[in-house]
Ligand SMILES: C=C1C[C@]23C[C@@]1(O)CC[C@H]2[C@@]12CCC[C@@](C)(C(=O)O1)[C@H]2[C@@H]3C(=O)O
Ligand SMILES: O=C(O)CCC(=O)C(=O)O
């Protein structure tokens with residue numbers, strides 16, 4: 001019998017068959033910093049992950065968002081109104097998708113430079129070690145077309161995956177608008193400031209969503225393997241849904257440590273991304289995070305990434321820049337920023353520092369200054 005083609009594909013790794021972690025998947029330095037359990041920390045203590053409950057009055061919720069976004073770059077979001085029953089169906093459909101035969105998944109493999117598809121996420125290309133996970137990225141806008149690569153004959157599983165993800169996307173896109181409003185309020189932009197309303201309308205109307213699904217199979221030696229390499233998300237902000245199995249860790253300074261985020265049923269983790277750090281002139285900062293694996297249970301997570309459309313320049317909002325100061329960052333589009341980040345990965349530099357106005361070539365300074373006088377989110381065709 002001929003060998004199934006996916007078994008000859010170097011991109012394919014059979015996690016289920018692995019009895020040990022091979023060198024290709026063994027990461028050095030995983031325990032360089034201690035890990036503390038954020039779930040066991042008393043509320044308000046330095047290791048307790050901040051919580052924002054959307055059922056609170058807007059002013060109180062905005063104050064919590066401000067504190068969390070300034071101090072952590074992340075928080076747990078509860079009381080958001082997305083039904084637990086829908087989240088359970090989302091997770092069930094994701095599990096069903098990753099359980100497809102390898103040959104089916106390999107048909108949908110992300111090609112070099114592709115934004116969407118099955119396989120390791122784009123960041124993996126910067127590392128020689130492999131992660132203990134499989135991923136699948138898609139745009140909710142082209143879901144039905146993209147998913148035919150996984151389910152060419154359509155059928156029931158295809159239909160329920162698409163139906164559930166569309167229902168989820170509708171709810172999440174509305175939630176993203178609510179959260180954006182809260183973020184801007186947290187920045188001190190009030191609902192009656194004309195410029196703030198205009199900025200929010202422009203951002204909300206053009207913001208794009210991308211979904212990235214992660215499957216972290218149980219692992220025979222979790223101390224040597226890594227589910228998802230430490231990174232910051234590059235866009236505005238991300239909703240992370242982690243199943244009942246925890247694994248997400250946030251990096252904290254002073255002292256340097258990883259804080260394990262508890263799996264709170266029905267809650268999302270919200271991560272501030274790099275472009276939001278730029279938009280808020282560094283007042284809100286992106287969070288460095290990673291995902292670890294465990295010995296006994298598979299884990300599923302979903303990232304719902306919000307960011308600007310590809311042609312929009314993102315620069316610090318004038319309201320976020322202290323009077324008499326110049327903006328801390330130059331204007332960039334998301335694809336430009338990804339290019340800078342690629343360069344940063346290969347040189348060991350910080351992408352955010354590379355787009356800091358002070359880093360600046362004359363060019364960068366000129367753009368940063370110009371950004372103050374232009375609409376902050378320049379949408380040019
Ligand atoms: C919208 C996006 C953010 C993302 C790149 C992507 O185009 C789709 C996948 C996302 C993801 C998920 C895992 C970590 C990450 C760094 C990666 O390599 O792919 C993020 C990207 C990001 O935030 O830059
Ligand atoms: O699996 C997780 O909890 C984190 C996922 C994540 O960081 C991402 O998809 O960008």
Ligand SMILES: [Fe+2]
Nearest residue numbers: 232233289303
């Ligand atoms: Fe992430």
